[in-house]
Amino acid sequence: MRWLGELEPVVRLRQGDRTALNDLCLRYADPAIRIAFSVTGSRALAEDAVQEAFIQVLRKIASLRNPDSFPTWFYRIVVNAAKRLTRNTNRSLPFELITQDHPDPAAIIPDEAALEAEEVRLLWAAITELDEPHRLPIVLRYYIKLSEHEIAGALGIPPGTVKSRLHTARRLLHARLGGTGGAIEVKPIDNPPGLASGGERGVLR
Amino acid sequence: MDEERIERALEAGLGSLKATPDLLERIHRSAELLDQGSPVATVSAILQGLFRRTLHVSIACLLLLGLVGIGTLRNLGSEPGAQAPGPSSPSAAAPSPTAQFYSGVTNDPTIKIQVSLERTGSNWRLYAQIWNKSDQPVELLYECDHIVGLNLRQSNEGCQPLPNLTLAPYSKVKEERLLPDAGQGPPKRLYLSYRARTETNPEMLPVHQGVSIREGDCCVGVPWSIPGIIDFFKEGGMTARLSDQPLPVELQLKEAVKTTVMTVDGQVTVVYEFETSTDAEFARLTLATELLRTRGATALPWTYQRGRLLLRIDHVGKELGEKLMRFQMAK
Numbered sequence: 001m002r003w004l005g006e007l008e009p010v011v012r013l014r015q016g017d018r019t020a021l022n023d024l025c026l027r028y029a030d031p032a033i034r035i036a037f038s039v040t041g042s043r044a045l046a047e048d049a050v051q052e053a054f055i056q057v058l059r060k061i062a063s064l065r066n067p068d069s070f071p072t073w074f075y076r077i078v079v080n081a082a083k084r085l086t087r088n089t090n091r092s093l094p095f096e097l098i099t100q101d102h103p104d105p106a107a108i109i110p111d112e113a114a115l116e117a118e119e120v121r122l123l124w125a126a127i128t129e130l131d132e133p134h135r136l137p138i139v140l141r142y143y144i145k146l147s148e149h150e151i152a153g154a155l156g157i158p159p160g161t162v163k164s165r166l167h168t169a170r171r172l173l174h175a176r177l178g179g180t181g182g183a184i185e186v187k188p189i190d191n192p193p194g195l196a197s198g199g200e201r202g203v204l205r
Numbered sequence: 206m207d208e209e210r211i212e213r214a215l216e217a218g219l220g221s222l223k224a225t226p227d228l229l230e231r232i233h234r235s236a237e238l239l240d241q242g243s244p245v246a247t248v249s250a251i252l253q254g255l256f257r258r259t260l261h262v263s264i265a266c267l268l269l270l271g272l273v274g275i276g277t278l279r280n281l282g283s284e285p286g287a288q289a290p291g292p293s294s295p296s297a298a299a300p301s302p303t304a305q306f307y308s309g310v311t312n313d314p315t316i317k318i319q320v321s322l323e324r325t326g327s328n329w330r331l332y333a334q335i336w337n338k339s340d341q342p343v344e345l346l347y348e349c350d351h352i353v354g355l356n357l358r359q360s361n362e363g364c365q366p367l368p369n370l371t372l373a374p375y376s377k378v379k380e381e382r383l384l385p386d387a388g389q390g391p392p393k394r395l396y397l398s399y400r401a402r403t404e405t406n407p408e409m410l411p412v413h414q415g416v417s418i419r420e421g422d423c424c425v426g427v428p429w430s431i432p433g434i435i436d437f438f439k440e441g442g443m444t445a446r447l448s449d450q451p452l453p454v455e456l457q458l459k460e461a462v463k464t465t466v467m468t469v470d471g472q473v474t475v476v477y478e479f480e481t482s483t484d485a486e487f488a489r490l491t492l493a494t495e496l497l498r499t500r501g502a503t504a505l506p507w508t509y510q511r512g513r514l515l516l517r518i519d520h521v522g523k524e525l526g527e528k529l530m531r532f533q534m535a536k
Contacts (some may be wrong), residue, residue: 021236029224029232037222047228054232123214142208143215170207 010067013057025054028071031144032078038139039082039132049082056081072153075144079136079154126176134169137162 009023029050036046036053056077064073127135140151148166152159 018236021233025224025229025232029229030222033224033228034219034222037219043222046222047225050224051228051232055236058236119210120214120217123210124218127211127214127218138211139215139219142211143219170211173211 007067007070010061010064010070013061014064014067018058021054021058024057024074028074029054032074035075035078035136035139035144036082038136039079040086041128045085046082049078049085052081052085053078069153072146072150075140075146075154076156083132122177123173126173129176130169130172134165134172137165138169138173141166 006027009020009027012020013024032050032053033043033046036049037043040046040049053074057074060077064070127138130138136155137151140146140154141148146154148159148162151162155162
């Protein structure tokens with residue numbers, strides 16, 4: 001069950017109040033663009049996908065029976081739009097590096113912070129190297145904070161498949177990071193068969 | 206712990222991605238267009254079937270005209286040289302017979318364009334007129350070729366060609382055509398095309414003119430004389446006119462600061478990077494990119510940040526891409 005305030009703009013939009021679009025944009029545009037970027041790897045394509053998704057929302061909002069399911073419904077539209085755009089461009093470029101608006105000059109970073117930053121960087125790199133069927137559930141689960149059930153709805157796949165993909169994705173991340181020379185220990189939730197156990201993964205030096 | 210690390214990595218990778226004001230504006234603008242033009246899908250489908258993929262793009266410029274819903278049409282007042290409604294009488298079912306749209310802004314400040322649309326029975330009557338700055342009909346300097354297309358859908362979607370909708374030669378300044386009306390409102394956007402010969406550009410250059418298109422709205426121009434891009438419009442021909450000529454002055458842009466060509470699996474992506482200084486220029490280029498989408502660029506996202514507009518053309522085709530690459534290398 002969602003907070004009532006979250007539903008209010010959805011209800012208003014269904015009733016024909018187009019001003020509700022603004023509220024929905026404010027709430028959902030940011031996560032939408034991150035999801036779209038996770039599919040496309042391109043900010044520009046992601047923006048196009050989000051724009052297209054909101055237009056689809058306007059066109060199809062009447063078909064949404066349960067306002068409570070709006071996020072899942074909307075994210076599914078976003079994902080589909082992003083996939084379509086990616087497919088149309090036959091894009092196989094690597095992920096764009098999204099720079100911070102105010103990049104840290106990094107002039108003086110304590111050792112620990114630097115190590116952690118490197119961990120994060122390597123892990124993000126590993127996530128971008130996942131194929132999309134495994135990358136998307138990771139983003140939706142750990143960043144958008146959807147439940148496995150909601151991810152299933154957003155991706156149009158069974159919950160069991162979501163669970164399996166999350167498991168595999170974590171395993172792949174673990175394996176890839178383990179193969180970098182032992183930089184980061186990412187403990188898999190389940191110890192995957194055929195892979196070394198978490199064990200001594202070493203520490204970033 | 207593991208989840209926390211993943212969350213931190215995702216935050217690091219995605220956290221700075223936010224919906225820009227540009228994107229929000231695009232969404233709202235699309236929504237407005239959707240509101241205005243939602244009934245025209247049927248018309249669009251009909252015209253798609255009629256005129257699919259027969260663009261005469263070898264001509265030069267595009268004039269983008271938008272049309273609003275029939276129920277909200279109102280006469281914006283007469284402009285110099287405005288013509289009386291056409292011979293056909295509006296049908297009884299057509300409550301608002303005439304709407305006029307006027308653009309005082311094009312990429313060429315020496316002209317202005319008025320396009321009028323009226324309901325005449327089962328058709329929409331369209332006529333366009335062009336004046337020079339002194340409100341005199343333009344005669345010698347402009348040669349109008351074709352109305353290239355009609356876009357009945359929302360901004361990012363395709364333009365449907367209207368090869369039979371032809372503007373008169375420069376000796377005439379007015380031409381009118383009838384568009385079929387499917388009974389669901391007027392067409393939403395119209396693309397006109399003509400070549401222009403100006404005092405500063407004595408050659409018959411393809412200069413894209415655009416007007417925006419809302420009732421009472423002043424319009425934005427869609428200038429397209431950007432070297433290397435303009436001939437991209439020539440579908441099928443792929444004869445890129447590669448030139449390092451500076452951008453036309455009316456574009457009021459600084460020179461392209463960067464051109465990047467990348468090839469991935471035989472497909473080419475071209476990135477033009479401009480610096481712009483005003484919102485108006487940005488708006489023009491925004492519309493221009495939308496037009497380019499209709500010319501076979503299967504994806505043409507643009508971004509605009511910190512005064513810099515990145516215009517990307519995907520899938521220009523291998524042949525043109527190679528030319529562009531050679532062009533880039535030669536620069």
